[in-house]
Amino acid sequence: MTGKRIIVVGAGIAGLVAARRLSQAGHSVRVLEAAEVAGGRVGDREIRGIRFNAGARLVYGFSPPFNALLDEVGLTEALVPVRRLSAECVGTDGRWTVELMPSLQSLLTPGLSVGERLRFLSFGLNTLAARRSADPDDAASMPAADGVTLADHIRTRLGPNVLERMLEPIFRGTRSWNPEEVSAAFFASTAPHLVGHDTVHVFKGGMGRLPDALARGLAIDCATRVVAVEMHESGPCHIRAERNGDAIGYDADLVICATEGSVAAALFPDLPPDERVFLAGVRYNSLGIVHYRLNRQVEPKMQFFTREAANTLTTWQQVPGNEATGQAPQLYAQLSPEATHEAKGRGMTDRLDEVVSERVRELYPSLDRDCVDRHGQWIERMLPLFYPGYGRAMAAFRDRQSATRRRVYFCGDYLAQALVTGAAASGERAARDIARHWGGG
Structure with a gap:
């Protein structure tokens, strides 16, 4: 089978991974990115000597597929370990240490009751036991946790002081999430792979090394904003875009939408109603x-x-x-x-x-x-935001996408896990769906 002409809209991690896999399969792939550089929310920026990240700041080592990807693109040796990452938590009644990766040291957190400390130990053992079923790249892998808020999950299983003095400061401080606004699915799918470990990573030379490595060899048009994707009953998809104020167009057999989910539907005037409903619920x-x-x-x-x-x-x-x-x-x-x-x-x-x-x-x-x-x-x-019930809706959307050959595929962290590893996993999944539906080059 001859290779397909594929346009990937968005050069974030999900889009780059999908484009890489499809190029390796022999398809003709072009990536369109609205920003000046590839990477999306992963990368390094500098303005007037002020250096900062585009979004993501850390890489977790709990995803075997992502670790294999790093090895493939030659970044394993660039990983710099950061061990026992912690912060000083400031409360109205004092200061104490909070660990981003929980350990027995967490039992010393002041203000916990004896019962909460005992429940913390039991919870740690039960969490370890869930490691086989919890996929850290997929929040939907823990469906029972999808129906309850993180606040209620922690309050019920560990106690209100654990929530207030440990979990809430970490989630607000690292992710800007209020625990009452998100489901427990993110926590339940990642925590089993954090317990007993004390190391996260950064890249030597900055987070930008990841998109740079993934983009190597790909055809990427930056500063190119996609306006609409027109589907036709016969003939190719037509992608209307703008660059430097000029209108340009592309034709493709298939399109992968790797933008943020909340803006994806606006690009597709002929989107099926069930897909439009799901994308309208992405926050x-x-x-x-x-x-x-x-x-x-x-x-x-x-x-x-x-x-x-x-x-x-x-x-x-x-x-x-x-x-x-x-x-x-x-x-x-x-x-x-x-x-x-x-x-x-x-x-x-x-x-x-x-x-x-x-x-x-x-x-x-x-x-x-x-x-x-x-x-x-x-x-x-x-x-x-993986709010209560979102995981079930996300899994249903993915299953529909995987079940039937189509012209447009979606990928992104909103379809897997709110982490760099989740974005990569979603890009891999979209590429596998296309390989199964359309074959390779």
Whole structure:
């Protein structure tokens, strides 16, 4: 069978993985990306000497398929281990250490009752036992957890103090999720693979090494915004796009939509009703961060805040400068979910510093003297929200896509897991569906 002409819309991790697999299978693949560079929410950015990530900051080692992918593209040796990652949690009644990967040390968290400490031990053993059934790349692999909020899940099984003093600061600080707004599916599918481990990773040279490696050898048109994908009963799909204000068009036998799910439906005027209904239910949280470049060295520090102590920030980080890499000392101020909502509601997404400045000066009193420059980073769609019931709907959508030959396929972290590994897994799945339905080159 001759190879198909395939257009991939979106050069995030899911789109790049799908494009790589389909190119390897002998298809003619072109990737269209609206941004100036590939990578989506994975990559490195620098503005006026201020360095920051496009979104994702860490790589977890619990996904065998993703680890195999890293080995394939030559990035295994670039992984830098970060062991026993923790932060100081600041509450209204004191400060304590919270670990991003739970261990027996977590039992020392102040404010837990004796019963909660005992339940924590039992919960850890039960969580380990679930490792075989829990797929860390697929939130739908734990369907029982899909029907309950994370807040209720933790409150019932571990206790309210565990939720308030351990889980909630971590989820708000690392993912900007309020536990009452998401299901327990993300936690239930990943926690079994975190217990007993103490290491996460970053890439030597930055997160941008991942999309750079995946993009190698692919035909990618950046700064190309897809406007619409027109399907015809006979003949090719027609993709209308814009580049530098000029209208351009592409024809393809198949299309993979690898954009964020909440914007995908708008590209397809002839989408079937059941698919349109599902995509209308895809939600993302927004994220606001203010980065400050300093003229003096700082000691490393990372803090999370309980909800009562948060004010406008959930995460505060001091990043020392590094002469060897040219990294200037920086401050990282991540808005709380409440402050993010306020900034969006008041039209202040381009003035985030005004939202957090008072709180930042409390945490760093010499800001006005030491700050050389600042940059507000706004990510409109940071992470898909796996709210209660979403996992079942997601699994049904994927099953329909896998069952029948079609012209348009969808992939992205919203169809697997709200992690880099989930995005990669979704791209692999879309490529497998096409291989099964249409064959290879």
